[in-house]
Amino acid sequence: MENSADQMVRVRFAPSPTGGLHLGGVRTVLFNYLFAKKYKGQFILRIEDTDQSRFVPGAEQYILDTLAWCGMTPDESPIHGGAYGPYRQNERKPMYKQYANQLIEQGNAYYAFDTAEELDVKRKEIPNFQYNRATRMGMKNSLSLPAAEVTRLLNENIPHVVRINMPDSEELVFEDLIRGEVKFDTSMVDDKVLLKADEMPTYHLAVVVDDFLMKITHAFRGEEWLPSAPVHILVWKNLFGLDKMPQWAHLPLILKPDGNGKLSKRDGDRLGFPVFAMDWKDSNTKETTIGFKERGFLPAAFVNLLAMLGWNDGTDHELFSLDSLIEKFSLDRVHKGGAKFDYEKAKWFNQEWLKQSDNAYLANLVAPYFEAAKIEIHEPSYLVKVIGLVKERCQLLSDFIPQSSFFFAAPTEIDTASILPKWDPAKVIFFTSVMDAYRNQVVTNDATLLETHFKTLATEQGLKPGDLMLPFRIMLVGGKFGPGVFDIVANIETQDAAKRIQYCLDLLSKN
Numbered sequence: 001m002e003n004s005a006d007q008m009v010r011v012r013f014a015p016s017p018t019g020g021l022h023l024g025g026v027r028t029v030l031f032n033y034l035f036a037k038k039y040k041g042q043f044i045l046r047i048e049d050t051d052q053s054r055f056v057p058g059a060e061q062y063i064l065d066t067l068a069w070c071g072m073t074p075d076e077s078p079i080h081g082g083a084y085g086p087y088r089q090n091e092r093k094p095m096y097k098q099y100a101n102q103l104i105e106q107g108n109a110y111y112a113f114d115t116a117e118e119l120d121v122k123r124k125e126i127p128n129f130q131y132n133r134a135t136r137m138g139m140k141n142s143l144s145l146p147a148a149e150v151t152r153l154l155n156e157n158i159p160h161v162v163r164i165n166m167p168d169s170e171e172l173v174f175e176d177l178i179r180g181e182v183k184f185d186t187s188m189v190d191d192k193v194l195l196k197a198d199e200m201p202t203y204h205l206a207v208v209v210d211d212f213l214m215k216i217t218h219a220f221r222g223e224e225w226l227p228s229a230p231v232h233i234l235v236w237k238n239l240f241g242l243d244k245m246p247q248w249a250h251l252p253l254i255l256k257p258d259g260n261g262k263l264s265k266r267d268g269d270r271l272g273f274p275v276f277a278m279d280w281k282d283s284n285t286k287e288t289t290i291g292f293k294e295r296g297f298l299p300a301a302f303v304n305l306l307a308m309l310g311w312n313d314g315t316d317h318e319l320f321s322l323d324s325l326i327e328k329f330s331l332d333r334v335h336k337g338g339a340k341f342d343y344e345k346a347k348w349f350n351q352e353w354l355k356q357s358d359n360a361y362l363a364n365l366v367a368p369y370f371e372a373a374k375i376e377i378h379e380p381s382y383l384v385k386v387i388g389l390v391k392e393r394c395q396l397l398s399d400f401i402p403q404s405s406f407f408f409a410a411p412t413e414i415d416t417a418s419i420l421p422k423w424d425p426a427k428v429i430f431f432t433s434v435m436d437a438y439r440n441q442v443v444t445n446d447a448t449l450l451e452t453h454f455k456t457l458a459t460e461q462g463l464k465p466g467d468l469m470l471p472f473r474i475m476l477v478g479g480k481f482g483p484g485v486f487d488i489v490a491n492i493e494t495q496d497a498a499k500r501i502q503y504c505l506d507l508l509s510k511n
């Protein structure tokens with residue numbers, strides 16, 4: 001599709017601020033954002049907070065923070081402003097009633113006066129009770145009651161809601177940009193409430209009115225909203241005309257790792273991985289749910305892995321920046337079926353992005369982890385250098401601590417068990433001579449010179465350098481890991497390396 005001069009692409013992300021943002025929600029943002037940017041259109045954030053009972057303090061700020069972290073800045077939002085505001089539905093309350101009235105006048109909706117108690121009685125009487133074409137005439141509403149009675153109830157301000165009048169067996173058809181033609185039979189759908197007793201619209205009315213007033217051209221949302229589509233189509237048809245309706249795309253679900261159903265926050269808790277974008281602190285329970293950000297993911301990796309959950313560019317290529325996604329994205333390549341979430345693969349994306357990222361950028365992100373681990377960084381440029389040496393070995397930002405703490409302080413736990421089986425007096429003599437050379441500054445802090453010195457010394461003593469590398473590594477870092485040993489010595493410097501050798505020789509002599 002092309003962006004024509006008379007129709008600017010306008011998409012929206014319309015979350016309800018009820019808690020942390022699930023990765024499926026962020027993927028919905030991403031696909032909206034990519035589409036908007038690709039067609040030089042606008043991306044709108046609209047807060048759908050008409051259900052005040054579900055309002056959670058802090059949730060809107062969390063959504064804004066998540067978008068900012070991912071680098072997806074809305075063109076219009078409650079804080080960015082715009083010509084179609086307000087962007088919080090509860091601030092738009094006075095706008096909706098006229099549309100509910102219009103639907104009533106046209107016969108597409110009706111007043112319902114049933115109290116909560118009366119509805120409860122019905123639910124008990126009739127299993128799986130639905131307020132619909134089969135039951136509505138037995139209820140208290142403007143279709144079942146005489147006109148005079150309806151007028152009296154309205155004049156007396158008896159609390160009432162407005163319900164959609166779902167037609168009998170009408171076929172509703174729409175073209176979903178991912179699924180193709182989708183058909184609904186209206187007799188399967190109940191008479192949803194459109195306007196509540198306090199004149200606040202429900203989601204079903206507000207979403208249609210706002211998409212119309214905000215001139216939304218394309219609406220992409222999760223597949224879980226597909227069952228609501230007939231209600232929305234009918235409201236569109238009766239209020240504004242189907243030709244004005246945005247083009248819909250219902251995005252496939254993100255599935256549990258085993259493919260069995262939708263991935264939930266509980267699956268993350270159970271299997272030990274994040275499902276929310278960022279840490280979410282529940283203000284009631286005070287419980288914090290871990291997010292990708294705090295688990296140590298880079299925003300570029302998070303965006304990349306989300307894009308690949310349900311989309312590809314038609315090649316084997318998997319690494320995409322946000323800019324390259326904007327260039328490559330197309331709805332035709334969004335899969336119909338759900339996408340299985342694989343945490344190992346998610347970490348792989350992060351590792352790839354760590355490798356590509358600038359060391360100074362990573363140093364800023366890693367610094368708080370060092371602070372939390374109480375490792376002092378005296379020289380920021382030293383941290384930048386260390387990051388360059390170890391980043392290939394890290395999958396998460398938190399991995400930088402175990403992978404590099406020995407650059408800042410000598411290890412205290414030494415895996416001597418891995419040295420002892422091949423330890424002998426010749427090696428004691430060798431490492432003592434390395435230690436002495438380091439102490440006496442016989443060799444400078446340069447990885448190449450250090451390596452030559454080490455190997456020459458070994459050969460002179462009739463030893464194979466290859467047999468000496470593992471014990472040396474363990475002396476320097478405590479275990480069998482880390483970057484090149486001579487890079488380590490060059491950075492911690494020979495005086496410190498000499499102390500580490502001494503410490504280990506003492507430990508080994510006790511065995």
Ligand code: GLU
Nearest residue numbers: 014015016048207221225
């Ligand atoms: N408010 C709905 C949600 O919380 C939005 C669904 C839609 O985009 O129409 O996801």
